[in-house]
Amino acid sequence: MSGLEVEGIHVRVNEELVLKGVTLRVPNSSVVVLMGPNGSGKSTLAYAVMGHPRYRVEKGRILLDGDDVTGLKPEERALRGLFLAFQSPPTVESVRVGTLIREALARRGFPFSESEAIALLERVGLNRSYLPRGVHDGFSGGERKRLELAQALILKPRFVVMDEPDSGLDVEGVKLLASEVAGLAESGAAVLVITHNPRTAEILAPDRVAVLVSGRIVAEGGLELVREIGERGYEVVAG
Amino acid sequence: MSWRPIPGEVAVEAPPIKPKLELKGRISRSLVEEISRAKGEPEWMLRLRLRSLELFEKLPTPSWLTGVEELDLEELAHYVHPDFERAASWEDLPEPIRAVYEKLGLPEAERKALAGLAAQLESETVYLSFRKYLEGRGVILMDMGEAVQRYPDLVKRYFMRLFPPSDHKFAALHGALWSGGVFLYVPEGVELEAPIEAFFFVASDLLSQFEHSIIVAGDRSSVHFIEGCAAPMLRRYSFHDGMVEVYVGEGARAKFTTLQNWSRNIINFNNKRALLERGGSIEWVEIALGSKVTYTYPSVILRGEGAKASIYSLTFARAGDWKDTGAKVLHLAPRTSSEVVSKSVSVEGGVSVYRGLVRVAEGAKGSIASVKCESLVLDRESRAYTYPRNEVEEAEATVVHEASVGRLSDDVLFYLRSRGLREPDARKLVVLGYVGDFIDRLKDSMSGLFLEYYAVLKRVLETEFEEMGGYG
Numbered sequence: 001m002s003g004l005e006v007e008g009i010h011v012r013v014n015e016e017l018v019l020k021g022v023t024l025r026v027p028n029s030s031v032v033v034l035m036g037p038n039g040s041g042k043s044t045l046a047y048a049v050m051g052h053p054r055y056r057v058e059k060g061r062i063l064l065d066g067d068d069v070t071g072l073k074p075e076e077r078a079l080r081g082l083f084l085a086f087q088s089p090p091t092v093e094s095v096r097v098g099t100l101i102r103e104a105l106a107r108r109g110f111p112f113s114e115s116e117a118i119a120l121l122e123r124v125g126l127n128r129s130y131l132p133r134g135v136h137d138g139f140s141g142g143e144r145k146r147l148e149l150a151q152a153l154i155l156k157p158r159f160v161v162m163d164e165p166d167s168g169l170d171v172e173g174v175k176l177l178a179s180e181v182a183g184l185a186e187s188g189a190a191v192l193v194i195t196h197n198p199r200t201a202e203i204l205a206p207d208r209v210a211v212l213v214s215g216r217i218v219a220e221g222g223l224e225l226v227r228e229i230g231e232r233g234y235e236v237v238a239g
Numbered sequence: 240m241s242w243r244p245i246p247g248e249v250a251v252e253a254p255p256i257k258p259k260l261e262l263k264g265r266i267s268r269s270l271v272e273e274i275s276r277a278k279g280e281p282e283w284m285l286r287l288r289l290r291s292l293e294l295f296e297k298l299p300t301p302s303w304l305t306g307v308e309e310l311d312l313e314e315l316a317h318y319v320h321p322d323f324e325r326a327a328s329w330e331d332l333p334e335p336i337r338a339v340y341e342k343l344g345l346p347e348a349e350r351k352a353l354a355g356l357a358a359q360l361e362s363e364t365v366y367l368s369f370r371k372y373l374e375g376r377g378v379i380l381m382d383m384g385e386a387v388q389r390y391p392d393l394v395k396r397y398f399m400r401l402f403p404p405s406d407h408k409f410a411a412l413h414g415a416l417w418s419g420g421v422f423l424y425v426p427e428g429v430e431l432e433a434p435i436e437a438f439f440f441v442a443s444d445l446l447s448q449f450e451h452s453i454i455v456a457g458d459r460s461s462v463h464f465i466e467g468c469a470a471p472m473l474r475r476y477s478f479h480d481g482m483v484e485v486y487v488g489e490g491a492r493a494k495f496t497t498l499q500n501w502s503r504n505i506i507n508f509n510n511k512r513a514l515l516e517r518g519g520s521i522e523w524v525e526i527a528l529g530s531k532v533t534y535t536y537p538s539v540i541l542r543g544e545g546a547k548a549s550i551y552s553l554t555f556a557r558a559g560d561w562k563d564t565g566a567k568v569l570h571l572a573p574r575t576s577s578e579v580v581s582k583s584v585s586v587e588g589g590v591s592v593y594r595g596l597v598r599v600a601e602g603a604k605g606s607i608a609s610v611k612c613e614s615l616v617l618d619r620e621s622r623a624y625t626y627p628r629n630e631v632e633e634a635e636a637t638v639v640h641e642a643s644v645g646r647l648s649d650d651v652l653f654y655l656r657s658r659g660l661r662e663p664d665a666r667k668l669v670v671l672g673y674v675g676d677f678i679d680r681l682k683d684s685m686s687g688l689f690l691e692y693y694a695v696l697k698r699v700l701e702t703e704f705e706e707m708g709g710y711g
Contacts, residue, residue, distance in 0.1 A: 050657050054649070078659040086657075090650045094615070094672035100658060103668060107659035134672075151658070 002065045003027040003190035004049070004082075004159040009060030011041075011048045018044040020215040021060070026190040028065075028158070031181055033201045034194045035226070036212035037234045042194045043087055045212070046163040049192075050084040051077050064159055079107060081158035085148035085165050087194075093134035097147065100135050101154055108155065117154060124150045124176065141168030149180060160184055160191045166200040178203045198230035253442045253471040254335045256321050256361060263316035268292060271415050274318045278384045278418065281391055284398075291404035291414025298408040306532040306561035310506055315447045315478055317416050319361035325382065327368045336360065343469060345438060353465075354433035355380045355423075359450055360440050362418040369435065379424040380435060383451050386422035394422060397453050401484040401540075402512045409508050413449050413480050420450035420481070423464065427457035427488065434463040434496075439481070441470040441505065447478040454495070458488035458516075464495050468529070470502040476531070478506045485513035487521055489543060494522045501529035503560070509535035517543030517572070527554040527562055536594060538567035541575035541606075548577045553677050556589025556621070565594035565626075566610075570603040570636070581612040582677050584670060585621035593625045597640075601632040609639040615673050617647045617666065645673075 004026040011019035018041045026032045036042050048055040049062055051074040062070045069077050092100070102112040118128045124146040136144050145168050152160055162181070166174050181204055185191050195201055201209060202223065209226055211219040213234055219225060262273055271292050275285040326332045329346050340346060340358060349356045355369025357380065364382035373380070379390070386394050404414035421437050441448050456462045464485075470477065479501065487493045493513070501507055507530040513521050523537045539548040550566040568577040583591035593612045614623030625642045647669055655665035 050653075052653050073661075074653060074656040075659050075661050078657055084657050086654065090648065090654050092651050092654065092669065092672075093645070094669050094675075095655070096672065099668065099672065100655075103660060103664075104658040155658075 003030070004161075004192060005061075005063040005066075006045070006049065007061045007063065009045075009048060009062065010058045011044055012056045012058055013044060013054060017058075018215050019048065022212070022215070022217055023060075024192070024210055024217060026159070026192045027207075028190050029185055029188050030207040031185045031191045031193060031204060032208045032210060033204055033206040033226070034192060034210050034212055035196055035198070035201060035229060035234075037196060040212045040234075041215040042196070042212055043163055046084055046087070046161050046194060049161055050074055050082065075107075083152050083155055083157035083160050085145075085152055085160070085162040087163035087167070089136050089144055089148055091134065091136045091139075093137040095135050096132050097135055098131035101131075101151065104151070104155055110156075120153045121147075121150050123153065124180070125173070126150060142170070142173060145169055145177075146173070149177065152184065153180060156187075157184075158189050160189050162191070162193045164195055165193060166195055166197055174200055174203055178205070198226050201226040252339075253473075254339045256319070256442050258319045258361075259322040260318065260320040261316050262318040263314075265313050266292070266295070266317065266412070266415065270317065274416060274418065277318065277320065278387075280384075280387055283391070283395060284387055287399065287404075288415050288417075291399075291411045294404050294411035295408060295415055298405075298411055300408055304534070307506055309476060310478060312412075312447070312478075315445050316443070317362075317447050317449075318418055319443065319446060320363050321360055321365060323365070325364055326366050329366070332366060336365065339440070339442075340366070343438070343440075348436065352433060353436050354431050355435040357382065357421045357437045358440065359419045359438070359448075360442060361446060362448065364419050364421065367421075373431070376429050377426040378429060378431070379422060381422045383420040383422050383453070384418065390422070393424065394453070397455060397484060397486060398451070399482075399484070401486070401514050402482055402510055406510070409480050410482070410510055413451070413482050413510060416447070417449045417451040417482065419448070420452040423452070423454045423462070425454075425456050425460040425462045428459050429457065430461040431463065434465045434494075436465040436467060438467045438469075439479075440468075441473075441477045441479065441501070444473040444475050444477060447480065450481045452481075452483045454483070454485045454493065456485070456487050456491040456493045456519075459490040460488065461492040462494070464493070466495070466497040466499075468497075468499045468501050468507075470505050470529075472502045473504050476504045476506055478508075479530075480508045480510075482510040483512070485511075485521065487513060487515045487519035487546075489516045490518040491516075492520050494524070495537075496524040497526060499525070499527045499529055499533070499535075503529060503531050503557075505530045507533040507535070509533070511535065511537045513537075513539045513548070515539065515541050515543060515546035515548065518545045519543060520547040521549070523548065523550040523566075525550070525552040525564065527552070527564055530562075531559060532561045532563075534563045536565045536567055538569075539577065540569045540571065541577065541603075542571050543575075544572045545574045546572065547575065550577070550579045551677065552581045553583070553674065554591055555584040556586070556591045558587035558589060560589040561592070562590065563592040563594060565592075565596075567596040568598070568608060570597075570599040570606040570608060570633075572606075573603055574605040575603060576607045577609070579608075579610040579612075580677075581610075582615075582673065583613075583623055584615045584617065584673065585623050586617040588618075588620035590622045590624070592623075593627070593642075595627045596630070597628070597638055598630040599633045599636040599638060603633045604635040606633065606636040608637070611641045613642075613673075614644045615647065615670065616644060617670070
């Protein structure tokens with residue numbers, strides 16, 4: 001299958017086994033929403049897919065368009081087209097937004113166009129004044145999410161994982177997010193959006209919904225699953 | 240440009256030095272007398288040396304000194320006079336010595352960007368030249384030993400008046416054993432449009448170098464003095480205990496830029512102080528790239544109303560390094576202002592220390608002082624310490640202090656790697672960004688002729704920091 005695939009992964013963080021055999025498929029040109037309560041392992045999945053060294057995959061595989069990338073470094077995964085929009089991106093005050101974008105584009109062999117970068121920043125509600133600022137330095141929660149989204153648009157990834165991209169955004173921001181997520185999928189990307197907000201899930205109108213509870217996928221389906229969670233909670237869905 | 244004015248240990252090898260005179264061993268009255276005799280000094284200078292010696296013997300070694308355990312003053316050569324005479328043109332230097340300076344890029348730097356240049360090798364100034372037209376405007380640029388003989392009354396007014404030997408044990412040691420350095424006198428109203436550089440080179444193992452430089456900027460004059468230091472990698476170590484005194488007259492403007500790039504087995508003490516009269520200003524830039532151990536704290540005394548000081552320092556500490564730097568500012572008059580910006584980078588277990596003092600005396604109304612010290616620590620083994628002290632005796636004064644220690648965390652590294660950067664490139668990006676901000680600040684203060692020098696400085700810094708940031 002082409003797209004992003006997670007095959008039965010067990011992930012340990014420090015001493016704790018957080019993911020206990022998670023399998024998830026995100027085909028190209030589609031949007032999958034992953035929902036789950038706090039502590040279910042959603043962010044662990046995002047970090048493990050991106051290759052964070054502290055998130056050890058003990059079993060299972062991660063595939064990008066059928067290629068096993070489980071043993072690859074984060075930067076190698078990134079250069080194969082994987083992008084992670086962080087839930088809580090760190091502040092890197094000494095690196096300017098413009099510099100990061102230019103360097104990231106250069107690694108992919110793409111030219112840097114300041115006007116294009118500014119246009120994309122503006123599209124997500126930021127502007128040219130953000131380019132000379134330190135990465136996320138002094139940014140509000142919403143601005144952080146917008147900059148993560150802007151990078152996803154600028155770097156043109158083929159596999160996108162977004163970890164709670166809606167938190168800190170107002171309703172208009174979530175609508176903008178939904179529109180850009182749809183655009184990414186239309187351009188052929190496999191997009192996995194992690195959220196615990198049923199309202200966001202509905203606005204995103206995903207192709208598929210998966211539910212993660214206690215480190216296991218407990219349900220998969222369509223939007224009706226979101227409504228069920230909204231009405232009856234995760235425990236019932238996990239049933 | 241192909242030249243690098245201040246290369247590091249990799250770029251130069253020690254030239255063979257045959258001493259005409261070498262004085263080494265125990266620091267005694269007879270050793271001090273012998274140095275003074277060799278330099279043909281007047282009686283008052285000998286007395287200053289002997290008084291300094293007495294103080295050296297009495298004063299305690301500061302209890303907080305660290306990293307100097309191997310320093311054994313008795314095994315060092317305290318005065319080494321190379322066996323050739325001072326030259327005013329590069330052709331007159333012995334070939335191997337000239338080759339070293341060419342490799343250091345000094346002749347080209349002089350030609351392209353400087354109004355004058357003095358080069359010291361071991362204990363003596365071996366080269367000194369400056370633009371002839373400046374002499375006609377009353378500017379004096381001279382080896383300090385020669386100035387003591389030729390302008391005794393003038394030198395006496397300034398020599399260790401600002402930084403007395405009683406200040407601390409190593410100031411006293413300096414007073415007893417000093418040799419070399421330059422005397423720069425810029426008369427009232429004279430503006431030097433190009434910088435003057437003094438370059439200090441230590442070529443031998445187990446040597447101590449004690450140059451003494453004095454810069455006098457007369458009222459409403461302006462001067463930019465650049466100080467460079469280099470040494471080849473030595474078998475054991477050498478010791479540097481230099482001193483700089485800067486006198487800034489009314490409405491005068493002085494800039495003092497140090498690019499210290501000693502090889503890593505130099506123990507470096509440096510004593511630097513400036514005195515500013517009404518409306519005078521100084522910009523002090525201290526970049527400490529090299530040496531194993533450094534203790535240096537450029538100090539400014541704002542004595543005249545409206546005097547202004549900026550002190551910018553940048554240090555980096557690698558494995559086994561102890562870089563103890565900082566700044567001291569004394570506001571003694573109304574409406575004086577100061578800005579201290581200190582940045583350090585520690586890596587591979589290196590230690591950076593900021594020690595600072597801002598004192599605003601009673602009556603210094605309307606004075607403003609700001610101190611900003613930032614440390615970047617690149618790994619778990621490295622350390623940064625900050626010891627700022629503010630003593631504010633005047634209620635109508637503003638003192639602002641900010642300190643921050645930034646760590647290059649695993650999360651930041653992972654974030655940058657997730658964008659496609661390899662780990663060494665991610666480190667480099669963080670360090671260059673951190674340093675780049677400082678370089679941009681320097682650029683703002685340099686203009687015209689200095690830009691060329693700045694371009695080289697920037698490249699040297701970037702090379703150093705790329706190497707450091709990209710380690711591992």
